[in-house]
Amino acid sequence: MSFLGDVLQYIADNWSGNNGILDRSIGHLELSFWSLAIALLITLPPAVTLGHVRRGGNVAINVANIGRALPSFAILVLAYQLTDRIGAVPAIIALVALAVPPIFTNTYVGLSQVDPELREAARGMGMSGRQLLRRVELPIAMPLIMAGIRTAAVQVVATATLAILIGWAETPGYYIVVGLSLGNNVQVFAGALVVVVLALGVELLLAGTQRLVVSKGLRRSRGPRWTIEEDLESEVPATEPVPA
Amino acid sequence: MLLGANGPDSLIWWEWVGGHRDEILDALTQHIQLTVSSVVLGTLIAAPLAFLAMRWRWVYGPILSVGTILYTIPSLAAFVLLIEVMSLETAAILVLTSYTILILVRNIVAGLDSVPEDVKEAARGMGYSPLRQLVRVELPIALPTILAGIRLAVVTVIGLVTVAAIVGEGGLGDLILDGLERDFPTPLMIGAILSVLLAVTFDLALLGVQRLATPWQRKGR
Numbered sequence: 113m114s115f116l117g118d119v120l121q122y123i124a125d126n127w128s129g130n131n132g133i134l135d136r137s138i139g140h141l142e143l144s145f146w147s148l149a150i151a152l153l154i155t156l157p158p159a160v161t162l163g164h165v166r167r168g169g170n171v172a173i174n175v176a177n178i179g180r181a182l183p184s185f186a187i188l189v190l191a192y193q194l195t196d197r198i199g200a201v202p203a204i205i206a207l208v209a210l211a212v213p214p215i216f217t218n219t220y221v222g223l224s225q226v227d228p229e230l231r232e233a234a235r236g237m238g239m240s241g242r243q244l245l246r247r248v249e250l251p252i253a254m255p256l257i258m259a260g261i262r263t264a265a266v267q268v269v270a271t272a273t274l275a276i277l278i279g280w281a282e283t284p285g286y287y288i289v290v291g292l293s294l295g296n297n298v299q300v301f302a303g304a305l306v307v308v309v310l311a312l313g314v315e316l317l318l319a320g321t322q323r324l325v326v327s328k329g330l331r332r333s334r335g336p337r338w339t340i341e342e343d344l345e346s347e348v349p350a351t352e353p354v355p356a
Numbered sequence: 357m358l359l360g361a362n363g364p365d366s367l368i369w370w371e372w373v374g375g376h377r378d379e380i381l382d383a384l385t386q387h388i389q390l391t392v393s394s395v396v397l398g399t400l401i402a403a404p405l406a407f408l409a410m411r412w413r414w415v416y417g418p419i420l421s422v423g424t425i426l427y428t429i430p431s432l433a434a435f436v437l438l439i440e441v442m443s444l445e446t447a448a449i450l451v452l453t454s455y456t457i458l459i460l461v462r463n464i465v466a467g468l469d470s471v472p473e474d475v476k477e478a479a480r481g482m483g484y485s486p487l488r489q490l491v492r493v494e495l496p497i498a499l500p501t502i503l504a505g506i507r508l509a510v511v512t513v514i515g516l517v518t519v520a521a522i523v524g525e526g527g528l529g530d531l532i533l534d535g536l537e538r539d540f541p542t543p544l545m546i547g548a549i550l551s552v553l554l555a556v557t558f559d560l561a562l563l564g565v566q567r568l569a570t571p572w573q574r575k576g577r
Contacts, residue, residue, distance in 0.1 A: 183515030
C-alpha cells in the first residue's frame with residue numbers, strides 16, 4: 113500500500129477508543145479552549161478599560177513587543193520547570209501567557225483608534241460612557257479584537273501540540289513525538305495530519321464567529337483580516353498573526 | 357535556587373554550564389545561522405513577490421490567503437510532514453523560510469503603499485527613472501515598515517527554531533530537549549532562557565537599526 117494509504121489506515125485503526133485519536137483531539141481542544149478562556153477573562157477587562165479611557169498606550173506597546181519575542185516552546189518548558197509539575201497546569205500557564213499579548217494589544221488598539229468624532233457624536237446624542245462603549249466603540253473595534261483572538265487561538269492550538277513534551281499526552285502531538293522516537297513515519301505523519309486539521313478547523317470556526325459578531329456595516333468584502341498600517345498617532349501596531 | 361547551594365538538582369548548575377561552554381556556544385551559533393539564513397532567503401523570495409503584488413494588485417489577495425492558511429499550520433506538523441520527503445536541514449530551512457515570506461511581503465507592500473502619490477509624482481517630474489525612483493525615493497520611505505517586518509520575521513524564526521529541535525535540527529532547542537529527556541533542569545533552562553534572550557536581543561538590535569536608518573522618523577524634534 114502507498115505511504116499515504118498506510119497513514120489513513122493508521123488514522124482509521126486508532127480513531128476511537130480509549131486514548132484514540134478522537135480522545136486526544138478532544139483533549140487537545142479542551143486544553144486550548146480553557147487556556148484561551150482564561151486568557152480572555154484576565155485580558156479583556158483591563159484592555160477594554162484602558163482602550164476606552166485611552167490610557168496606557170505604553171503598556172500596550174510593551175505587552176505587544178514582549179509577547180512577540182517569546183518563543184512558545186521555551187515558555188512551555190520554562191512553565192514546566194518553574195512550576196515543577198507536569199501536565200495541564202504548566203501547559204495552561206504557558207498557553208495563557210502566549211494568548212494574552214495579542215488579545216490585549218488588539219483590544220486596546222481597536223478601542224483607542226475609534227474616530228474621536230464618532231465618540232463626540234455619540235456623546236452629543238446623550239450616550240453615557242457605558243453606552244458609548246457598548247454601542248459604538250466595541251462594535252467598531254470588534255474586527256481587530258476578533259483578529260487578536262484568532263491570532264492567540266492559532267498560537268495556542270499550535271503550541272498545545274508541544275504540551276506532550278511536558279506531560280500532557282491528550283494531544284495528537286503524542287503520535288508525532290512517540291512516532292519520531294520509534295522511527296515510525298506512518299504514525300508521525302498521521303499525528304501531523306490530525307494536528308493540521310485541528311488547527312485549520314479552529315481557524316475556520318473563529319472566522320465564522322467573526323462574521324457573526326462583526327457588524328455588517330463594518331464587514332470588508334475582501335482583503336486581509338488584520339491591519340497593516342502602523343497608526344502613527346497611537347504608535348501601537350495591531351498584532352499580526354504569527355506561526356507557532 | 358539559582359545561586360545558593362549549587363548542584364545537579366539546581367535550576368541552573370553553573371559547574372555544568374562551565375564544562376559545556378562549547379556545546380552551548382555551538383547551539384547558539386546554529387540557532388543564529390538557521391535564523392539568519394531563513395530570513396535572508398525569505399527576503400530574497402518576498403521582495404519580488406511584493407513587487408509583483410504592487411504591479412498587479414490581484415496577485416496580493418491570493419498571496420495573503422495562502423499565507424494565512426500556512427500560518428495556521430503548527431510548525432511541528434510542518435517540519436515532520438516535510439522530513440518525509442527531504443533531508444532534515446532542507447526541511448527546517450524550507451519551513452522557517454516559508455513562515456517568513458508572508459510577514460515580509462505584507463510589510464514591503466504596506467511600506468511601498470505608504471509612499472504618498474505626490475512624492476512619486478515629484479520624483480517622476482524630476483526625471484527619475486522607475487528603478488531610480490524605487491531605490492532613491494520609495495524604498496527609503498518604506499524602510500521603517502520593511503524593517504519592522506524583518507524584525508517580526510527574525511523574532512518569529514528564533515522561536516520556531518527551538519521547535520525544529522524535536523525533529524533534530526534545533527540550535528538551542530536541542531539543549532531544551534536534552535534537558536527534558538534526561539529530566540535535568542540545567543540544559544533546559546539554559547536553552548529556554550538563551551532563546552528568549554536571543555529573541556529579545558535581536559528585537560532590540562533591529563529596533564536600533566530601524567531608528568538609525570530612519571532618522572527622519574524620530575518624533576519630538
